[in-house]
Amino acid sequence: xxxxxxxxxxxxxxxxxxxxxxxxxxxxxxxxxxxxxxxxxxxxxxxxxxxxxxxxxxxxxxxxxxxxxxxxxxxxxxxxxxxxxxxxxxxxxxxxxxxxxxxxxxxxxxxxxxxxxxxxxxxxxxxxxxxxxxxxxxxxxxxxxxxxxxxxxxxxxxxxxxxxxxxxxxxxxxxxxxxxxxxxxxxxxxxxxxxxxxxxxxxxxxxxxxxxxxxxxxxxxxxxxxxxxxxxxxxxxxxxxxxxxxxxxxxxxxxxxxxxxxxxxxxxxxxxxxxxxxxxxxxxxxxxxxxxxxx
Amino acid sequence: xxxxxxxxxxxxxxxxxxxxxxxxxxxxxxxxxxxxxxxxxxxxxxxxxxxxxxxxxxxxxxxxxxxxxxxxxxxxxxxxxxxxxxxxxxxxxxxxxxxxxxxxxxxxxxxxxxxxxxxxxxxxxxxxxxxxxxxxxxxxxxxxxxxxxxxxxxxxxxxxxxxxxxxxxxxxxxxxxxxxxxxxxxxxxxxxxxxxxxxxxxxxxxxxxxxxxxxxxxxxxxxxxxxxxxxxxxxxxxxxxxxxxxxxxxxxxxxxxxxxxxxxxxxxxxxxxxxxxxxxxxx
Numbered sequence: 001x002x003x004x005x006x007x008x009x010x011x012x013x014x015x016x017x018x019x020x021x022x023x024x025x026x027x028x029x030x031x032x033x034x035x036x037x038x039x040x041x042x043x044x045x046x047x048x049x050x051x052x053x054x055x056x057x058x059x060x061x062x063x064x065x066x067x068x069x070x071x072x073x074x075x076x077x078x079x080x081x082x083x084x085x086x087x088x089x090x091x092x093x094x095x096x097x098x099x100x101x102x103x104x105x106x107x108x109x110x111x112x113x114x115x116x117x118x119x120x121x122x123x124x125x126x127x128x129x130x131x132x133x134x135x136x137x138x139x140x141x142x143x144x145x146x147x148x149x150x151x152x153x154x155x156x157x158x159x160x161x162x163x164x165x166x167x168x169x170x171x172x173x174x175x176x177x178x179x180x181x182x183x184x185x186x187x188x189x190x191x192x193x194x195x196x197x198x199x200x201x202x203x204x205x206x207x208x209x210x211x212x213x214x215x216x217x218x219x220x221x222x223x224x225x226x227x228x229x230x231x232x233x234x235x236x237x238x239x240x241x242x243x244x245x246x247x248x249x250x251x252x253x254x255x256x257x258x259x260x261x262x263x264x265x266x267x268x269x270x271x272x273x274x275x276x277x278x279x280x281x282x283x284x285x286x287x288x289x290x291x292x293x294x295x
Numbered sequence: 296x297x298x299x300x301x302x303x304x305x306x307x308x309x310x311x312x313x314x315x316x317x318x319x320x321x322x323x324x325x326x327x328x329x330x331x332x333x334x335x336x337x338x339x340x341x342x343x344x345x346x347x348x349x350x351x352x353x354x355x356x357x358x359x360x361x362x363x364x365x366x367x368x369x370x371x372x373x374x375x376x377x378x379x380x381x382x383x384x385x386x387x388x389x390x391x392x393x394x395x396x397x398x399x400x401x402x403x404x405x406x407x408x409x410x411x412x413x414x415x416x417x418x419x420x421x422x423x424x425x426x427x428x429x430x431x432x433x434x435x436x437x438x439x440x441x442x443x444x445x446x447x448x449x450x451x452x453x454x455x456x457x458x459x460x461x462x463x464x465x466x467x468x469x470x471x472x473x474x475x476x477x478x479x480x481x482x483x484x485x486x487x488x489x490x491x492x493x494x495x496x497x498x499x500x501x502x503x504x505x506x507x508x509x510x511x512x513x514x515x516x517x518x519x520x521x522x523x524x525x526x527x528x529x530x531x532x533x534x535x536x537x538x539x540x541x542x543x544x545x546x547x548x549x550x551x552x553x554x555x556x557x558x559x560x561x562x563x564x565x566x567x568x569x570x571x572x573x574x575x576x577x578x
């Protein structure tokens with residue numbers, strides 16, 4: 001056989017194997033984390049671990065409830081903040097803004113996406129925390145150190161904007177031009193067209209974009225860790241400190257090997273995080289793939 | 296003016312406000328970091344490693360973290376490139392177009408892209424325990440490579456799928472094999488896009504903290520071996536900010552300024568490269 005053909009056959013095999021291996025990473029991550037978290041799961045049933053509020057690693061009590069609530073609170077604030085901001089911006093960029101403006105703003109949003117989370121954290125400490133401590137908390141008549149759910153949520157809300165906008169813009173672009181033109185030719189204004197045609201058609205895709213943002217917020221570690229206070233108690237208000245799951249994992253890596261089962265509990269926290277994020281991502285991706293196929 | 300127009304104008308106003316707000320936030324972040332970090336910038340910050348008592352406010356700099364981050368992100372980028380290039384070539388040249396394998400691999404990469412970096416960190420840590428590795432530069436490189444692999448694949452996939460079909464067919468028509476087409480046509484045509492992808496991945500690697508916290512460790516010395524722990528810039532910022540001394544905290548802001556400048560530099564270079572080299576491409 002010709003050596004060139006031979007080379008081609010070998011590389012084809014090799015590349016196929018590497019592509020397959022890259023998929024295998026996903027399976028390996030799930031299996032690896034499950035394997036590491038099994039000792040704790042054998043100690044207590046999964047549901048009890050999720051709903052118990054007592055976190056005393058030295059007494060081998062691992063209740064994840066405060067951390068799950070912390071994650072939910074912070075993610076909730078972030079998404080409530082990000083949705084209007086992102087929707088308005090992406091509608092403006094896709095429907096109203098002239099081409100040159102879009103070409104200017106898109107790189108800026110990419111830049112926002114490229115800023116490391118630790119920088120967002122430093123910014124939160126510098127700007128958001130004092131703002132909440134000195135201005136917002138006294139105004140609502142309560143006290144807060146500034147390191148609280150609200151500051152975590154605000155910082156996260158900004159961090160997830162680029163991804164939501166990016167996906168939303170793709171979704172809007174997938175809405176056929178003819179639909180808009182049909183609506184406009186019936187005498188609808190541009191805003192009416194957006195409200196009743198474009199947004200309706202784009203709804204599943206926008207939901208997917210929001211879910212992707214949600215999962216990004218749920219797993220974000222460094223920025224949240226720096227501004228959220230890290231008190232292992234379920235927060236009761238926006239101005240309470242919280243302790244989300246990723247912060248728990250990152251904060252305790254140092255001592256986790258010196259306390260029995262502690263590392264296993266932290267890996268279980270990782271595993272829970274992974275399951276939630278996987279679920280969100282798979283659902284969102286399936287929706288987005290459907291939309292892409294319609295194009 | 297009728298109600299429809301008023302409503303439209305209100306919403307249009309809101310949209311413009313939110314767009315401006317987003318751009319303004321970017322400016323505010325960079326400005327806040329600069330104003331706070333610049334006054335504490337010293338030349339010693341980037342030319343010296345930490346001396347004894349650095350985290351108590353004594354002399355020294357963060358050269359260990361800057362070099363550590365560059366080694367780590369550089370190594371991870373090279374490793375990820377060697378994995379990503381075959382995957383992307385396979386997807387675009389070898390596998391059947393839009394076949395079920397291609398769709399499965401793309402789906403997996405998309406899902407991997409969404410996994411948070413702390414999970415990669417924990418997974419990297421699990422691998423290291425399995426192989427008996429200590430927290431080291433090598434552990435960090437492997438973990439960060441896994442983290443940036445999907446980012447790089449997606450960026451390069453987008454570029455390679457844009458290579459005109461006719462160009463490939465022309466190459467096949469003169470008798471080239473798929474491998475020769477891949478090397479001499481697709482890679483050359485996609486080179487600017489590849490450079491962009493590599494820079495994006497490098498930027499992500501240099502800025503990520505959560506994945507290296509378990510795996511790379513931290514050290515005051517510049518790493519001189521793959522098996523030594525390595526300091527990273529984001530972690531250096533985090534640790535300095537965590538100390539109770541204002542002087543050290545100010546250095547954290549200066550370090551944050553350095554990291555921001557590195558990231559901005561990479562982003563802008565990415566833009567220039569992709570603009571400059573796309574001119575030499577067959578459209």
